[in-house]
Amino acid sequence: MQTQGNAGQRPSDIYFFATCVVDQFFPGAGLDAITLLEREGIRVHFPEEQTCCGQPAYTSGFPDEARKVAAHQLTLFPENWPVVVPSGSCAGMMKHHYPTLFADDPVRKAQAEALSVRIYEFTDFLVNVLGFQSEDKGADCTVVLHTSCSARREMGVHLTGRQLLSNLKGVKVAQQDHESECCGFGGTFSIKQPEISGAMVEDKVKSLKATGAERVVSADCGCLMNILGHAAWKDKQEGRQTPSLPGEHIASFLLRRTSK
Amino acid sequence: MSARDRILAKLNAAPVLPKAAPEIAAWYQTHRGTESTAEKAARFRACIEFAHAEVYAVSHASWPQKLWEVLTAKKVEKLLVAPGTTHGQRAISVLSESGITCRGYEQSIEDWKEEMFHDIPASLTAARGAIAETGTLVLWPDAHEPRLMSLVPPIHIVLLDANTIHNTFYEVMSNEGWGIESQSAMPTNALLISGPSKTADIQVTLAYGAHGPKELVVLLIGEEA
Amino acid sequence: MSEHAMNFMPSEGFRARSKEVVENPFLRQSFRGAMDFLINKRITQFPSAEELETLRTLGEQIRQYNLGKLPTLLVQLEESLTRNGIQVHWAETPDEANAIILGICQKHSAKLMVKGKSMVSEEIELNHACEAAGIEAMESDMGEYIVQLAGEKPSHIIMPAIHKTKEEIARLFHEKVEGVDYTDNVDELIQIGRKVLREKFLVADIGLSGVNFAVAETGTLCLVENEGNGRLSTTAPPVHIAITGIEKIVEKLDHVPPLLSLLTRSATGQNISTYFNMISGPRKADEKDGPTEVHLVLLDNGRTQAYADEQLRKTLQCIRCGACMNHCPVYTRIGGHAYGTTYPGPIGKIISPHMLGLDATKTMATASTLCGACGEVCPVKIPIPDLLMRLREESFSEPHVAWAMVYRSPSLYKVATWLGSRFNWLTPSNQGPWTSVRTPLKPAPKRLRDLLKERA
Incomplete structure (x- = not known):
């Protein structure tokens, strides 16, 4: 289980990386995630310039294309805030594969590694960073x-x-x-x-x-x-x-x- | 250049960094405890019985009697034994009075292969030791007790002294110095046997007696109350 | 399923072969059932997650340490085996290996070879070579025997006949074995096989086997099995020929127990196999049985090529347990034959390119969701998903230029996705393979970024 970064410490601000699938096909899910985080008293920042983590190209065997797309995302999160991603798969790409992807580019590799420790999958962030507890108001x-x-x-x-x-x-x-x-x-x-x-x-x-x-x-x-x-x-x-x-x-x- | 030289040249040309030696002793130290003989015997027994072997607790004095009982119950009239061993001799002397024929493994297999494959219903060998955690018998076949004795007869009966049971395979080989010339140089054939022959090759359904013994009987010396 | 002969371009026809299995509910159920059985048996063998994890790490260390010294260990193994009276042969290609084996057979005027289970002998297609040379090569592992009788190939490296039902086997025995009445009782079927093969063991001139571990220091060949056919093949005939890939080597005897434990527990969920057979020499002058000649053939067949690359070298860590197949959702759906390679499943996808070339096997790398189940269970921690990705990179050359252009550029992304959402009613209802079993993908009328703006 993920415990690095800001674990245990409640951040005031976070970045939200929606993923291209949520942005285009499940926007309601993205909005609900943001609403839930805001209800926890956190300022949620949505970098307008975000696109896709690059995973489709990466897992299809096109690392060059993936690198181009990933390099763009690397620039989106300047503040040292957690980056919350409502997808284990895209979070995994950014957390575990970005550093490998830029293995031959020392500057971007350092950026990727610095970003890696700030990446959180949404449910992990709720449980392990926020200690999310909220009363169930729905029917059985x-x-x-x-x-x-x-x-x-x-x-x-x-x-x-x-x-x-x-x-x-x-x-x-x-x-x-x-x-x-x-x-x-x-x-x-x-x-x-x-x-x-x-x-x-x-x-x-x-x-x-x-x-x-x-x-x-x-x-x-x-x-x-x-x-x-x-x-x-x-x-x-x-x-x-x-x-x-x-x-x-x-x-x-x-x-x-x-x-x- | 021979195939050998070309293969070695290709391997030697690869940029390979040496890796640290694995710490095997440390792993067993951490993960496996020591047990008393009785505990090891109990664990051995439970494991090998789970694998469908029959185990009888006997003493040094009583095992020939149990051997006779087992053979009689299984209606075995002929037993393959190793006349060059003390247990083989004891079996011969006890069983000869009871009407069970003892066939000694005295010639090279070429001289009696047909008989071995078609006319030997059971055999008796000793085990050199055993392994508790997997319910495994350790056999080192030799000139007296050759390899096929524990393989071709449909019933294999094994004499095991509970004092020779070790906790793990690793413990057996390190305690006995396997492969070390001055202690126990490896024999032409060393065997671990953990039950009667079996297969699950047809629709993952377990069936015993695939090619080796259909029944494995262990006479466990020293466990008797 | 019909016979699928060894295919030198396994990539071709992979989809067609997969489709054939996927559309056969009976076969699908039988693979699913068998894989579930093996998965459940494995997990009962590893009650402690800590033990499993540390043992896998140890297994990985043992394999990597030995691969790190591979050329030295091969020379040491050769010396030890020679000292023990075992003759060592080296082969770079399947043809060379077959020639060596047939040469030994011919020297002994051999007519019948009985075979213990050996995937390397499948890899070199030894049975074909024997047939061409007029030597009968008889498989003696029950699963291999069944598959050979049916004129097929193994569909799993541990359970060769896993694709056949007992009824099919009953019919096969009734048709192909003289004097056998139809019975689908598994015990009876096994006894039929036992009886036929016993007569073969009795008269065979040559026994052939694979090797699970070859110990360099002591000159010992180790074989893992349950049936006893491996022991019979290596003990009853006057000559024993073992064949192995050059990677199956360990330096010391004490490297064996952890690997053996990982192998049997991962493969079939047994704490140990019924037999573990350690052979360190032919029959000695005073011994009464055992082969009078023992040979070992060391095969390269692409392994040195994998060895040359640090990442691909990890494929050589494999101890052939088959757990990656058992846990693979793709293998479970299509079985072994669809792959068209000797080694199917996840491990087959990453080792076959060395044997057959990348061109011949490239489709295979795409036949994975990269779900990671294979890597998770591998007892020696081969990073199979990473290696699949690497092979994907090497298999494809046309880049997805347009895709990268859109996603690297925020402005193009915004335009493209705005168009997608605004004109979502234009989304085609036929989206190729996607819509064969799914409703069409349709962008939402408003993107998340639009919803956020509206909210503000």
Whole structure:
């Protein structure tokens, strides 16, 4: 679990790196995360110039392109504030891969390393920096949590999402089979190997639905795009009007449960 | 240049930095405790029984009687033994009165391979020692008790002295100085045996007696009350 | 599944082969079930996370230390084995290895070779070479025997016949083994195999095996197995030929216990295998059995190429446990044959390029979500996902110019994403492979940056 940087010390200001997926496809999740952080008394700064962490190019085998995009993000966070990222996968890229990416560029490598210790995945930041506790105001419900592979294996923050949910007294967190297995998104993998990716997301959605939970929550919008996209496709195939597996970012769920 | 020289030249040309020697002793020191003989015997027994072996507690005096009982219960009429060993001799003298034939392993295998493969239902060998944490017998086959004795007969009966049980494989080899010429130079064949032969190659379903012994019986000397 | 002969361009047809398995619910269920079984068995063997982690670190250190001295250790191994009476041969290519083995067979006028399980013998396609030379090469590991009888290739390095059901095996035995009635009782099927193969062990001229660890100091070849066929192959015939990759070497005997423990616990979730067979020489003058000749063939086949590069050298740490396959969500969906390489799964993706060339294997590097499950379970800590990324970098040359241009430039990004959100109703409903099992991706009508401005 992540403990470096400002752990234990409550910062007054943070940067919010939304990620391109949240900015374009899940803006509500980004807004909810920011609202939640502000409610904790923190000033949230959203650098307007932010784009993408560069991971799509990096994991596809194009380090040069990734470097160009990453170099731009390196300049966005001048103050020594934590950088909170509502995605384990993008946080992992910035925390663990930026220093490697700039291994041959001493100046940027130093910047990347300095930034690395300030990067926090959203749920990790709530639990381990803010000690987030908030009263659950929602009706009893059962949800199922999907944790991304990067959050689990790269960031080691697979427990924080669960902890946040289990602190909500009206919320029961269901246990799906093969919980730690990848949903099959993998960025360009879903395009390059659509048959395998399709089989993986099919199995993932089946196991999430089998829990009987009324919704899936996740701290990664990449996985949600894949999981919800398949669930909706399946609903359409089978002529269902209401979604059989609704889902949302954990920030939206937390905000709703703890607001009047 | 030979293939050998080319392979070595390529390896030598690689820019390789030497790595520190692994601290194996320290790991075992930290992660494995010491146990009494009785504790080790109990752990050995639980492990090897879990792997489907039969274990009988016997004494130095009583094991031939138990051997006879086991053979009789399994309706075995012929036992392969090593006449050049004291336990082999004892088995011969005890069993010869009881109607069980003792076949000595006295010729080279070429002279009786057919019989070994088709006509030997059981064998008796000693174990050199054992390993508690994995329920493992240690055998060093030799001129008296050759390799195939513990492999071809469908039932293999092993005599083990509880005092020779070690905690781990690492402990066996370091305590006994395996591979050190002045202590225990490696034999042509050293074996660890941890149960009867088995396989799960068909639909991950466990089946015993794949190619080696279908049954493994351990006569554990010293555990008897 | 139909026969997939060894494919020299495994990349070609990978998608088609994967599709075939993915669309076969029966096969998919059977792989899933088998992998779940192995995953669960492994985890019961490692009750302490601290022990698992420190033991994996120790395993990594042992392998890296020995690879660090590889050329020296190979020479030392050769000296020790020679002193022990074991003859050592070196082969750079599969052809050379086959020629060495066939040469030994011909010297003994051998007609029948029984084989213990050896992935390196699959790698060099020894069975084909034997067949061409008129020598019968008979697999004796139950899984390998089944696969050979069916005219197939192993689909898993530890469980070669994992893709077959007992009913298929029952039919196979009934059709191919003389005098065998149909039975799908697993015990009976195993006893049929035992009976057939016992007669082969009895008369075989040559026994062939792989090697799990070769100990340089003592000149000892170590073999891990459960069935006893490895022991029979190396003990019953008059000649034993072992074949191994040059990387399977350790300097000292005490390097073996930690690796053995990691291997069996990671592979099949056993605290130890039924047999651990340590061979340090042929039969001595006064001994009554054991082979009178023992040979070791040391194979390169691309390993020196991997060795030359610090990062790729880590692929040589592998102890062939197969845990990366068992835990791989891709392997679990498609099984081993789809890969078309001798070594399937995550480890296959990173070692096959050295054997077959990057061009022949490049699609494989894309067949991963980089989920990291393989790296997490690897008992010797091979950073498999990092190596997959490295291979991706080397496989592709056309850069994504437009993408980088947009994302490195905040102004272009803003324009492009503004257009995307404003005209989101123009989003095509057919988005290629994505929409084959998912609804189309549609940018939200307003971006987060727009929502923030509105809020302010």
